[in-house]
Amino acid sequence: MSDIPLIETARDFNRFYTNFLGLLNKAYLDSPFTLTDARILFEIGSHDGVSAVGLVRDLHLDPAYLSRILKRFRAEGLIETSPDPADLRSQVITVTDQGREQFEELGRRANAQIAARFDNLAAGEPEAAVRAMGTIRALLDPAAKPAPAILRPHRAGDIGWIVQSQSRFYTEEYGWDLRFEALVADVAGKFLANFDPALEYCWIAERGGINVGSVLITNGGDGIAKLRLLYVDKSARGLGLGKRLVDECIRFSRQKGYRELSLWTNDMLDAARAIYIKTGFRLVSEERHRMFGPEANGQNWLLTL
Amino acid sequence: MSDIPLIETARDFNRFYTNFLGLLNKAYLDSPFTLTDARILFEIGSHDGVSAVGLVRDLHLDPAYLSRILKRFRAEGLIETSPDPADLRSQVITVTDQGREQFEELGRRANAQIAARFDNLAAGEPEAAVRAMGTIRALLDPAAKPAPAILRPHRAGDIGWIVQSQSRFYTEEYGWDLRFEALVADVAGKFLANFDPALEYCWIAERGGINVGSVLITNGGDGIAKLRLLYVDKSARGLGLGKRLVDECIRFSRQKGYRELSLWTNDMLDAARAIYIKTGFRLVSEERHRMFGPEANGQNWLLTL
DNA sequence: GCATTTAGTGGACTGAGTCAACTAAATTAT
DNA sequence: ATAATTTAGTTGACTCAGTCCACTAAATGC
Numbered sequence: 001m002s003d004i005p006l007i008e009t010a011r012d013f014n015r016f017y018t019n020f021l022g023l024l025n026k027a028y029l030d031s032p033f034t035l036t037d038a039r040i041l042f043e044i045g046s047h048d049g050v051s052a053v054g055l056v057r058d059l060h061l062d063p064a065y066l067s068r069i070l071k072r073f074r075a076e077g078l079i080e081t082s083p084d085p086a087d088l089r090s091q092v093i094t095v096t097d098q099g100r101e102q103f104e105e106l107g108r109r110a111n112a113q114i115a116a117r118f119d120n121l122a123a124g125e126p127e128a129a130v131r132a133m134g135t136i137r138a139l140l141d142p143a144a145k146p147a148p149a150i151l152r153p154h155r156a157g158d159i160g161w162i163v164q165s166q167s168r169f170y171t172e173e174y175g176w177d178l179r180f181e182a183l184v185a186d187v188a189g190k191f192l193a194n195f196d197p198a199l200e201y202c203w204i205a206e207r208g209g210i211n212v213g214s215v216l217i218t219n220g221g222d223g224i225a226k227l228r229l230l231y232v233d234k235s236a237r238g239l240g241l242g243k244r245l246v247d248e249c250i251r252f253s254r255q256k257g258y259r260e261l262s263l264w265t266n267d268m269l270d271a272a273r274a275i276y277i278k279t280g281f282r283l284v285s286e287e288r289h290r291m292f293g294p295e296a297n298g299q300n301w302l303l304t305l
Numbered sequence: 306m307s308d309i310p311l312i313e314t315a316r317d318f319n320r321f322y323t324n325f326l327g328l329l330n331k332a333y334l335d336s337p338f339t340l341t342d343a344r345i346l347f348e349i350g351s352h353d354g355v356s357a358v359g360l361v362r363d364l365h366l367d368p369a370y371l372s373r374i375l376k377r378f379r380a381e382g383l384i385e386t387s388p389d390p391a392d393l394r395s396q397v398i399t400v401t402d403q404g405r406e407q408f409e410e411l412g413r414r415a416n417a418q419i420a421a422r423f424d425n426l427a428a429g430e431p432e433a434a435v436r437a438m439g440t441i442r443a444l445l446d447p448a449a450k451p452a453p454a455i456l457r458p459h460r461a462g463d464i465g466w467i468v469q470s471q472s473r474f475y476t477e478e479y480g481w482d483l484r485f486e487a488l489v490a491d492v493a494g495k496f497l498a499n500f501d502p503a504l505e506y507c508w509i510a511e512r513g514g515i516n517v518g519s520v521l522i523t524n525g526g527d528g529i530a531k532l533r534l535l536y537v538d539k540s541a542r543g544l545g546l547g548k549r550l551v552d553e554c555i556r557f558s559r560q561k562g563y564r565e566l567s568l569w570t571n572d573m574l575d576a577a578r579a580i581y582i583k584t585g586f587r588l589v590s591e592e593r594h595r596m597f598g599p600e601a602n603g604q605n606w607l608l609t610l
Numbered sequence: 611g612c613a614t615t616t617a618g619t620g621g622a623c624t625g626a627g628t629c630a631a632c633t634a635a636a637t638t639a640t
Numbered sequence: 641a642t643a644a645t646t647t648a649g650t651t652g653a654c655t656c657a658g659t660c661c662a663c664t665a666a667a668t669g670c
Contacts (some may be wrong), residue, residue, distance in 0.1 A: 006435050007419045011412075011451065013438035014419075015344070016446055021319060022365060034626070039320070053648060060327060065627055069668055085496035089635045089648040107316075114312045114319075121444060129444045130311050132437035132552025139426060139434045141321055156476035157469040159486055163494075164465025165428035171461035178497055181464055185494030189468075192487035212427050212564055235427035339657070358617060370658055372619050394617040394666045 014290050024113055029107065036061070038106055040069055043092075044079060044093055047101030051090045059289040078102060149212060149241055151248060154202035159188045161204075162214050174268065176292035183291075187228055191216050199256050203248050205232070205241050212236035215245040217252055223259035225249075225305075230263075231270060242275050250279060254305050256297055276301050329418055332430040336411065341366070343411055345374055349384060349398050350408030356395045358430040383407055403598040428462075432515055436540075439513065454546055456553060459507035459519075464493045466509075467519050471536050479573065481597035488596070492533055496521055504530075504561050508553050510537070510546050517541035522557055528564035530554075530610075535568075535577060547580050555584060566610055581606050582583050 009130040023036045033041065044050060056063050068091065073079045078099035084090040095103060118126040167181035191202065196219060205213030213232040216260065220226040227249045229302055232242045253261045263281070264273055289298050330340045338346065344364055348357060359377065361368050375398065378384045383404035389395040400408060423431040472486035496507065501524060510518030518537040525531040532554045537547045558566045568586070570577055586606040594603050 003431070004416070005452075006431055006512065007416050007423070009435050009513035009515075010419050010423075010431075011415050013435075013442055014326060014329065015347070015567075016442055017322060018330075018340075018344070019365065020445060021326070024319065025323075026365075029388075035323075036626075039323070044321070045517050046377050051648080056648095060324065062628060063649065064629080064651080067648095068627095071650085087648080091649075101431070109520065111309070111312050114315050117445065118312070118315075125444050126311055126315075129441050130314050131319075132440035132444075132507070133315060135437035136434055136441075137318055137321055139430050139437075140325060140422060142425075154483075155386035156483065156486060157473035158463050159483075159490055160467070160469025160472055161429070162465070163490070164462040165470055167461035167465055168428055178459075178500070181461060182494060182500075185464055185490055185497055189487060189490030189494045192483055192490060195483070195487075202384060210427055210430060210433070233427040235425065235430065255330055266616070341657075354615080361617095367659060368618065369620080369660080372617095373658095376619085389617095392617080392667070396618075 007270055012145065024110075031109065033106065036065075037069060039282075040066070041099070041103055041106060043080065045095050045100060045107075048094050049092050051084060052089065055093075059173040073099070080301060085144070115156040149205050149207040149236060149244075151203045153204055154204050154214075158202070158204050158211065158214070159192050159212050162188050162229055162231065165211070165233060168231065169231070169234075170292070174292075174296070175294050183297070184229065187218075188216070191228075193220055193277050198305065199258075201252055203245055204294065205236065205245060207236060213241050213245060215249055220262065223257075225256070225258040225261045227253075227263040230265075232271075237271065243278070246275050246279050250303065250305070258305055261303040263301050265299050265301065267299055273299075308360065314579065329415075336414065338407075338411065341370075342374060345371070345503055346378070346383065346400075346404070346408055346411060350400050350405060353399050356389060356399050358395065360398075378404070381586065393497060424459050435513065436515055439515075454510045454512040454517060454544065454549075455509055456508045456549065459509050463507070463509050463516065463519070464497050466516050467534055467536065470516070471534065474536070474539075475597070479597075479601070480599050485597040489534065492523075493521070496533075504563075506557055508550055510541070510550060512541060518546050518550060520554055522554050528562075530558040530561070530563040530566045532566055532568040535570075537576075542576065547576060550585070551580050551584050555608065555610070563610055566608040568606050569607065570604050572604055578604075584608070 015303045031038070035057075040061075042054060043055055043059060047054075052063065052066055055061060056066055070079065070081065074081060077096055079093055079095055081091040081093050084092045118129075121129070135137045166184050167178075170176040170180050191200065199217075201217045203215050204211055211233075213236060214227075216228045218226045218228055223301060227246070228236045230242065230245060232245070250261060261281075263276070265276070267273065267286070281303045283299055284302045285300045287298050289296060291298075325474070336343070341364075345360060345366075348360055348364060350361075357368065357371055360366060360372055375384065375386065379386060381604055384398055384400055386396040386398050389397045423434075426434070434563060468490045471489050472483075475481040475485050496505065504522075504524045506522045508520050509516055516538070518541060520535045521533045523533055524529045532551070535547065535550060555566060566586075568581070570581070572578065572591070586608045588604055589607045590605045592603050594601060596603075
C-alpha cells in the first residue's frame with residue numbers, strides 16, 4: 001500500500017481531527033478532570049469491575065501514571081478498589097455513587113458539546129457523519145470484531161470488483177502487468193456475458209458488506225467444470241474462506257453432474273495449492289510462462305468428481 | 306439536536322479516534338519533535354510565509370509557547386523569520402533547506418504509519434475509509450474544500466473499477482441488469498487486451514486518491530475514434546469533470562489524426578448529453594432498445610474533428 | 611494625539627506524563 | 641516441590657510540554 005494521494009488525504013483528515021478533538025477536549029477544563037482523567041473515569045464507569053492492567057491496555061497509559069490517578073480517585077471517593085479473588089495481584093475497580101454521578105455529568109457535557117456541533121448541520125447531515133464514523137471505525141478499529149463472512153451469488157458490480165481486486169493484488173505482490181487485468185476482465189466478462197445459471201455460478205464472500213473473496217464455476221464442455229478466479233482478500237486470509245469457496249465449487253459441480261473439475265493456477269500461490277491438494281485435486285501438467293511479465297510456473301490441476 | 310443514540314455513537318467514535326491518533330502520534334517520539342513541534346513544522350512547511358498569529362489561530366496554540374518553539378526552530382536552523390513589511394509587528398516565517406528536509410522526513414514517517422495501517426485492510430477498504438473521512442471532514446470542517454480532481458492514465462485495477470462503478474450506478478439508478486456489466490466488462494477488457502498506446506487512451510479522474518471518473522478512447526478503424534464509458538461519480542458531479550474528460554478525448558483524437566469521434570449513449574443521461582452538445586457533437590441516430598432490461602433510448606453522436 | 615488593540619516575547623510556574631526500581635502474587639521451568 | 645521468571649501494581653524522582661502574566665512595540669480606533 002503506497003498510494004500517496006490516498007495516504008495524504010488520510011493524514012490530512014488526521015490533522016484536522018487532531019485539531020477538532022483538541023477543541024472538544026479543551027472543554028474538560030471546566031471540570032476538575034484532565035482529558036486522561038475523563039477517559040479513565042469513562043472507562044471505569046462503563047465497564048464496572050475493570051482492572052488497572054485492563055485500563056493500561058485499553059487506554060495505552062503508563063501504569064505508574066494510572067496508579068496515581070486511581071489513588072486520587074480513591075481519595076476523592078469516586079471509586080473503590082478491592083483485590084480480585086481470582087488473582088490477588090489484581091484490583092477490581094468499581095465506581096461509587098458519587099463517581100457514577102461525576103461519570104454521568106461528564107457524559108452530559110460531552111453529549112452537549114457534540115450536540116452543539118451537530119446543531120450547525122443540515123437535516124440528515126449528522127446521520128451522514130455518524131454513518132461515516134461507523135465506516136472508519138469498522139475499518140480501523142481492530143477491536144471492532146469483523147462480521148462473519150458469508151457466501152452469496154454475484155450481483156451488480158461484483159465482476160468489476162473481482163477484476164479490480166485481483167489485478168491490484170497480483171500487481172503489488174508479483175509485479176504482474178496489465179495483461180493480467182486484461183485476462184481477468186476477459187474471463188470474468190465472458191462469464192457474465194454467457195452466464196448459464198443451470199451449470200455455472202459465482203460465489204462472492206462478503207464480510208460486513210465488503211467483498212473479501214470470490215470464485216467462479218464455468219462450463220468447460222465435455223462434462224468438465226472449470227474453477228476460475230479463486231481469490232481471498234488479504235484482510236480475510238487464514239479464516240478458511242478459500243477452502244469454503246473451493247468446497248462450494250466441488251459440491252456444485254457434483255450436483256450439476258460434471259465429471260471433472262479443472263483449474264489453472266500458478267505455483268507461487270502456496271495457500272491455494274494447499275487447498276487444492278487437501279480437497280483432492282492432482283497436478284496434471286505444468287509449464288513456465290511469461291504471460292504477465294515476470295516468469296511464473298503455470299499449473300493445471302484436476303479433480304475427478 | 307438531541308438524538309441521544311446518534312450523539313453517543315459520535316462520542317464513541319471520538320473516544321476511539323482519540324486513542325487511535327494517540328497511538329499514531331506516539332511515533333513522533335522517535336524523532337526529536339513533539340506532536341506540537343511536528344504540527345507547527347508541518348504548517349510552516351506547507352504554508353511558507355505564515356505568521357505566528359496565523360499558527361496560533363490555526364493550531365490553537367498559546368502564543369508564548371509558540372514563540373519559544375519558533376525560537377528553538379530558529380536556533381536549530383530549521384526556519385528563518387523576517388518582519389512583515391506590511392505589518393512590522395508581524396513575522397514572516399519561512400523554512401530553510403534544512404527545515405524542509407526535516408519537514409519531508411516527518412511527512413515520510415507519517416505516511417509510512419498510515420500505510421502500515423492500511424496494509425491490514427482489504428482491497429478497496431482504504432478507499433472506503435478515506436471516502437468516509439472526506440464525508441466527515443466536509444460536514445464538520447467549515448474550512449474544508451475538496452481536493453482538486455486530477456486526470457491520469459489507467460493503472461492496475463482501474464479497468465475493474467470502471468466495470469464495478471458503472472454497473473452499480475446503472476443498476477441502482479436505472480434498474481439495468483447484469484447484461485450491462487457484461488457489456489462494460491467486455492468493452493473495458495478488450496480495451497486492455499488490445500491496447501494500442503499510439504492511438505488509444507484511458508483517463509481516470511482521481512480526487513484525493515479516490516477514483517471519481519473515467520473515459521476511454523478506442524480505435525474504431527477508418528479514422529474514427531470511439532469515446533466510451535464516460536463516467537463521473539455522484540460525489541464529483543457539478544465540478545465540470547465530465548467536460549474535462551470529454552475535452553481530453555477531443556484533444557487526443559485530433560492530435561492522433563482521427564477524422565471523427567463517435568460515441569453511443571442513452572438519452573436519460575442529461576448531464577452527459579449537455580456536454581456532448583456543448584463540445585460540438587451532433588446526434589446522428591437513435592433507437593429504442595431493451596438491452597439491459599428496462600426500455601431505453603440509445604443514441605449515436607458524432608463529432609467531426 | 612491619546613487610548614486601545616494586536617503581534618510577539620520572556621519570566622515563572624505547574625502538573626501531566628515518564629522512567630527506573632521495587633513488592634508481591636502468579637506462572638513456568640526443572 | 642522449589643527455583644526462576646513473568647505479571648500487577650506502587651512509589652520516588654524527575655522532566656519538559658504547556659500555561660499564565662506582565663511586558664514592548666507596532667497598528668488601529670476615536
